[in-house]
Amino acid sequence: MSVEAGLPALALIFLLGMRHGLEPDHLAAVDGLTLRSQAASPRWAPWMGALFALGHGVTVLAIVAVAALASAQFTPSPTVFGWLEWLPIALLLLIAGMNARSLLAGAQLAEVRGRLLPRWLRSASGPLAAILVGMLFALVFDTALQAAAWGYAAVALGGMQPALLTGLVFAVGMGVTDTFDGWITAKVMRTGQIDLVRAFRRRLGWPIVAICVAMAAYMVASKLDSAWSLPESWTAALGAAMVLLMAALYGWTLLGLRRVRA
Numbered sequence: 001m002s003v004e005a006g007l008p009a010l011a012l013i014f015l016l017g018m019r020h021g022l023e024p025d026h027l028a029a030v031d032g033l034t035l036r037s038q039a040a041s042p043r044w045a046p047w048m049g050a051l052f053a054l055g056h057g058v059t060v061l062a063i064v065a066v067a068a069l070a071s072a073q074f075t076p077s078p079t080v081f082g083w084l085e086w087l088p089i090a091l092l093l094l095i096a097g098m099n100a101r102s103l104l105a106g107a108q109l110a111e112v113r114g115r116l117l118p119r120w121l122r123s124a125s126g127p128l129a130a131i132l133v134g135m136l137f138a139l140v141f142d143t144a145l146q147a148a149a150w151g152y153a154a155v156a157l158g159g160m161q162p163a164l165l166t167g168l169v170f171a172v173g174m175g176v177t178d179t180f181d182g183w184i185t186a187k188v189m190r191t192g193q194i195d196l197v198r199a200f201r202r203r204l205g206w207p208i209v210a211i212c213v214a215m216a217a218y219m220v221a222s223k224l225d226s227a228w229s230l231p232e233s234w235t236a237a238l239g240a241a242m243v244l245l246m247a248a249l250y251g252w253t254l255l256g257l258r259r260v261r262a
Helices: 007-021 024-040 045-070 078-084 086-104 127-137 141-158 160-190 194-224 232-261
Strands: none
Touching: 007 160, 007 232, 024 045, 024 086, 024 127, 024 160, 024 194, 045 127, 045 141, 045 160, 086 194, 160 232, 194 232
16 A cells, blocks of 8 residues: 555544544643643653653554564454454543543543553653653553554555554654643643633533544444445544644633733
């Protein structure tokens, strides 16, 4: 498969990576790392999102590569993959439910994957902690399953190079979102306006809940009936709309920050 022929698919994967970076667990993890590093390692605080994405992306690429190599020796049955495909749907609904409950109670975004981390790492700060947290987040079943599936599929289309290219494009898309989020969060936290951070997270929280529910519903519908599957162009357009919405929310926060400074 040539890169030119696969450009529409790569654009879609890039948008999927950006959406992945907007998951509540990612945002909550970057928030926590940035907040703790603001006091312990202030120079690194704006880069917590980028370092988290680096660790996450390296692990995703490793899983893709291992799955691509394993595909030559072992291919799981379609039945196994069929059941495993329901796990991301269940996690999306769990994340949506927990965050809706948290937002209704006036709190910030809730974590699901973060609760699986070792206790010492939950309170760690600094660049190494950000990379380690990102790596461990990628080992949770939905991300690992998605990366493994890409490894198998990409090898069938042309070998190891398409597999690694797929994982790299996804990681870059995720890195864009997480880097920007970490930078914005550090910028807001430097002002000491914690209420501004909380208001920003509440504004961001409800669209994320809606996205999680909508994606889970779409995945269920397309699994039950292939007629519900959208063309790649539609999926890319929806992904672009989501990115524009999040960019508008970030812009709203920066505008509020400028007004506070004025």
